[in-house]
Amino acid sequence: MAEMMYWEAIRRAHDEEMSRDPLVICMGEDIGVAGGTYKATQGLYDKYGPERVIDTPISENGYTGVGIGASFVGIRPIIEIMSVNFAWLAMDQIFNSAAKVRYMSGGQLEAPVVIRSPGGTAHQLGAQHSARMEKVFMGVAGLRVVTPSNPRQAYGLLKSAIRCNDPVFINEHELMYNMKGEVPDAEFFHPLEGSEVTRAGRDVTLFGYNISVHWCLSAADILAKQHGIDAEVVDLYSLSPLDRAGIAASVSKTHRALIAEEAEASVGVGAEVMAIINEQCFFELDAAPVRVSAVNVPVPYNHKLEKASIPNTNDVVAAVLKMFGKA
């Protein structure tokens, strides 16, 4: 088992798949000669050449559609969109072409593309570079949405996404590319569906995904050490489809639930998980589920305001203590 960074794990998945299959290509702004904004494609241009590691013009809707069109004729494109904030411009092609083509062709055509893009608040990048968009993607039939919380998932989810015949959106995070973690030396494929119990516990379930898994894990430590509360942490690496059975199983065990998300609460992951809890296991609940979410505001530039706009570990701890009547 080797330790590697999140970006290295993504790069490794690209490299393995591109060396296995000449029809796997990658494309995006500055991914080739420049090696990628987050280094996810570093060195691949020299190895695979400009026809397969493609620097695109700044035409998000255009090149995303080009990748989708290429997938119609057997190519397996991995499309990098520099930031989810720019993915808005590609929504037409992602939603109207990739997600719907299998259905509206009665199963004749499919769009096996991978679209990778980082979302989330980094360091004072301002409102137009800090948004989260996973809630938008996960509401659309015909599209899979996964979001890795560590290098192992970043590697394994991308490997499976490239081979899967559905379009897959991979939601990454700008702050996580340098995160270190263990990735198995042997090739492996992470399931695209399901959820993972990252820490088992009895008293409350903390649901997180991507960066918020880490708030949940550190909150669980604090809750155990300082408050005697044994929290379970569930990593929702698949946002579409959400793991209804996994969510219900954990809540049926702990009888309490909290969802932590970096995005605003409205129409979000937390709202959806709460709805699933209601539908699947309402009578298992000992307390009303709660959400820990961002403040509903365009992300501010000022660092104090920026910090205040998104949740963190302490917010998760405080919300759990409140749920237990301890705050």
Added chain:
Amino acid sequence: MKLEDKKRVLREMLYARRFEERCYEAYVERKIGGFLHLYPGQEACCHGVLEAARPGYDYVITGYRDHVHAIKCGADPKEVMAELFGKETGSSKGRGGSMHIFDVKHRFMGGYALVGGPFPLAVGMAKGIKLKSTDEISICFLGDAANNQGTFHESLNIAAVWQLPVLFVCENNLYGIGTRIDRSTAVIDQHKRVCGYGFPSVQVDGQDIEAVYEAAKIAVNHVRSGKGPYFLELMTYRYRGHSMSDSNKYRSKDEEAEWTKRDPIYILRDRLIKEKALTLDEYKKMDQTIIDEIENEVIRFCEESPEPKVEDLQKYVLADNDPWVKGGAR
């Protein structure tokens, strides 16, 4: 064009005309729902271009006015009409409708309803062709108003920078729904807009199939021989409303009458009659045969076909049992 090809294509165009007119009737009879965009008036565009290409082999993509393009690529007219009827036997199993005809085995890669949506898809197919080093080309048929979308410019630029085998065909019928081109578009001659992307573009009379064919031959040759993209602008006119819900308040009777005089089917028919390759009687007989054929084969097939089962509502959303969803086949 060779004489026997001209005769065959005359029949095909007349078939397309009668097919579309029968769609109109079926819509009025409420057999067809939704939006329905018909093709009469523009037949020489689709047929002229594809006569010069290899339908069924080259990849073809278009917008929502798509029935005739699909049939010309090799789609069974019965399946196309059944799709409009929403039947399980339809080309998209009743899940697509008039605007979403697909026949992938004949490389008809779809009808799409977002104006301008197919541009990048066509370029992407061309990228795939180039990567695989095969000799197909990608052909994108769209309207004049679609050129005001960002995708037009993004796609033409990408096709040019990457030197891709894609032929853009602009069927300039002078209107985007009810807005005449000069009210929406700064430059009426669409081929002129292409000079900013540095590849060849020409404008041709889209009512005369032989003119279309000759221009398309040059275009297809250019694209297939690896010289990069090409743009063909075909000046044409649609005789019916934009769709079935058309106010018809935006163009004059005089203008319509002018264009009706240049009916692509009559232009070819009269030429064949003049060349003594056809008599008016033969033409009328052929017409009646086509009308009967559509009624007795196509419409009957649709009437007798079953609808999709409601239990199958969620079929075709995602791949069936894709092993990678569970992390591989092992």
